[in-house]
Every structure is written in C-alpha cells, then in structure tokens.
Amino acid sequence: MTVEPIRVSSEWLDLREPADGDARASDLVEHFRRQLPAAGRLVIHDLACGSGSMGRWLAPLLPGPQLWVMHDRDPDLLEVAASHPPGRAADGASVVVDTRLSDITRLCPDDLAGATLITASALLDLMTGDELAGLIDVCAEVGCPVLLTLSVAGRVELAPADPLDRCVAAAFGEHQRRATARGRLLGPHAVAAAAGGFRRLGADVLLRPSPWRLGAAHAGLAAEWLTGWLDAACEQEAELAAGVDAYADRRLAQARAGELAVTVDHTDLLVLP
Ligand SMILES: C[S@@+](CC[C@H](N)C(=O)[O-])C[C@H]1O[C@@H](n2cnc3c(N)ncnc32)[C@H](O)[C@@H]1O
Numbered sequence: 329m330t331v332e333p334i335r336v337s338s339e340w341l342d343l344r345e346p347a348d349g350d351a352r353a354s355d356l357v358e359h360f361r362r363q364l365p366a367a368g369r370l371v372i373h374d375l376a377c378g379s380g381s382m383g384r385w386l387a388p389l390l391p392g393p394q395l396w397v398m399h400d401r402d403p404d405l406l407e408v409a410a411s412h413p414p415g416r417a418a419d420g421a422s423v424v425v426d427t428r429l430s431d432i433t434r435l436c437p438d439d440l441a442g443a444t445l446i447t448a449s450a451l452l453d454l455m456t457g458d459e460l461a462g463l464i465d466v467c468a469e470v471g472c473p474v475l476l477t478l479s480v481a482g483r484v485e486l487a488p489a490d491p492l493d494r495c496v497a498a499a500f501g502e503h504q505r506r507a508t509a510r511g512r513l514l515g516p517h518a519v520a521a522a523a524g525g526f527r528r529l530g531a532d533v534l535l536r537p538s539p540w541r542l543g544a545a546h547a548g549l550a551a552e553w554l555t556g557w558l559d560a561a562c563e564q565e566a567e568l569a570a571g572v573d574a575y576a577d578r579r580l581a582q583a584r585a586g587e588l589a590v591t592v593d594h595t596d597l598l599v600l601p
Contacts, residue, residue: 336405344553347542348381352385353537357386357389363473378402378405384412384415391419392419398425401431406428435466446470446473460521464522464526474598475596476599479594479597481519482515496558496561499561500557505517522597531599533600539593543590551580
C-alpha cells in the first residue's frame with residue numbers, strides 16, 4: 329500500500345503547461361460560454377489548481393470580470409499560482425485570484441457557494457471512487473457547470489514502437505489503479521465514474537478527447553514524462569525493473585533527441601446541470 333500524498337513539483341507543471349493548453353478541448357468552453365449569465369462577475373473555483381495552469385488557459389477564453397478561487401493542499405504551488413495570475417479576460421476585463429489551502433476531498437457546498445463554474449485539471453485519475461463520489465455530490469449541490477480536463481484515459485502510444493512498450497504500459501496502468509492508504513485510485517476509470525455519477529444526478533455530460541501529442545517540439549516534456557512513466561511501471565513490477573535498463577536508455581535518448589512521438593490519451597468532461 330502506497331503512502332500518500334505525493335507532491336507535484338512546480339517545474340513539472342511548468343514543463344507540461346503548454347502541452348496541457350494545446351490538449352484541452354476548447355469547444356467545451358464554447359458550450360459553457362453559451363450558458364454564461366449576461367452580466368456580473370464570474371466566480372470560478374479551480375480545484376487542485378497546482379501552479380494555476382488552468383486559470384492561465386481558461387480565463388482569457390471567457391468574457392467579463394472573473395474571480396478565480398484556486399484550491400490546493402500544497403502551499404508552495406498556491407504561492408506560484410498567486411504570483412503568476414491569468415491574463416485579462418477575452419474582453420479585457422480584470423481577472424483576480426484568491427488562493428485557498430484546501431483538501432478538495434473535504435470541501436462542502438458552502439466552500440463553493442456562488443460559483444459560476446467549478447474546474448479541475450489532471451486530478452480525477454488521482455482520486456479514489458469514494459473521493460470522486462463525494463466531490464460529485466458537492467458539485468451537484470452547488471449546481472453550476474463543472475469542467476474537468478485532462479483525466480488520463482489509459483492509452484499510451486510511442487512511435488517508433490518497441491516490443492517492451494506494452495509491458496511497461498501494462499505495469500503503468502496497474503500503477504495508476506494502485507491501492508493507497510486512501511483506497512484504490514481510479515486511474516483510467518475516473519472519467520467513466522465521473523460521467524456516470526453526474527448523469528445519475530440528472531446532469532448533461534459532454535466528453536471530448538484531449539490527448540497530448542508530443543514530438544520533436546516537446547523533447548524536454550517527452551523525456552521527463554517517459555522517466556516518470558518508467559519509474560511508475562518499475563515501482564509497480566519489480567521484475568520489470570531488472571530488465572528495463574537498456575530500453576530506458578534507448579527510449580530516453582530518442583525522446584531527448586526529439587525522435588520519439590508520444591501520444592498520451594486524456595479525456596475532458598463538461599457537466600451542465
Ligand atoms: C497533476 S497536478 C495538476 C495541477 C493543475 N490542476 C494543473 O493542471 O496543472 C495535481 C494537483 O492536485 C493537488 N492535489 C491532489 N490531491 C489534492 C487534495 N486532496 N486536495 C487539494 N489538492 C490536491 C496536488 O497538490 C497538485 O497540485
């Protein structure tokens with residue numbers, strides 16, 4: 329059983345921010361925009377905001393003044409989020425950030441009262457089924473749209489292919505579903521669980537693919553992602569760790585040279601109550 333929580337570094341979030349922005353499904357933003365109130369300030373709660381990447385991506389796509397309330401349990405990441413706020417709104421209106429040190433699995437509807445939108449990015453697959461069910465109940469009680477982006481969908485593809493890719497991918501998949509002190513993580517089951525949970529409460533749920541497609545222009549991110557992918561797979565399967573050195577050297581050299589194309593599937597989800 330793994331001891332949690334694992335901290336996420338701001339360097340890693342920094343490195344992935346451009347690829348995250350390219351991957352998120354912007355047509356879901358259009359759906360949400362059509363439902364916006366005609367006037368007044370948008371109040372957006374970003375859950376597990378990390379260094380604030382979601383706000384920097386989304387705030388400039390939305391019109392009107394905005395208050396972003398950014399929640400995370402990591403005070404260092406909240407500090408980065410506060411010091412790198414989003415740019416202005418689509419129509420030039422001001423965007424203000426407020427940070428809250430929170431455990432998002434313990435939020436109650438009052439913590440999110442008055443929200444126009446609730447967002448989270450790269451979060452759902454890190455949750456357990458019970459945690460997600462609790463969050464769905466809280467969001468449903470608040471009653472506003474919810475945009476949940478970049479949840480891992482379980483498929484990873486490397487090109488050129490290598491016979492060992494499948495073994496590493498299988499061990500990585502198991503790692504994403506590992507048992508922790510909080511319970512078993514949802515990993516690639518998270519999107520189906522979230523969509524099912526919101527639909528059972530009567531909400532409309534829209535799903536869109538939001539894959540990372542990393543090539544020569546993302547060599548740094550591809551190499552860092554590959555390192556984490558291999559580490560997780562080897563942590564999961566000790567036998568794999570013994571035989572993967574040459575594979576790791578070869579794949580990392582390809583990634584650093586921009587000679588490895590990596591596709592990591594994600595799914596974005598918009599909930600319209
Ligand atoms: C993969 S990062 C994603 C950060 C950000 N949403 C983004 O897309 O760049 C996951 C974030 O979830 C936060 N986190 C995980 N579990 C949390 C919890 N129970 N309460 C608050 N924050 C949590 C971590 O501190 C980290 O910042």
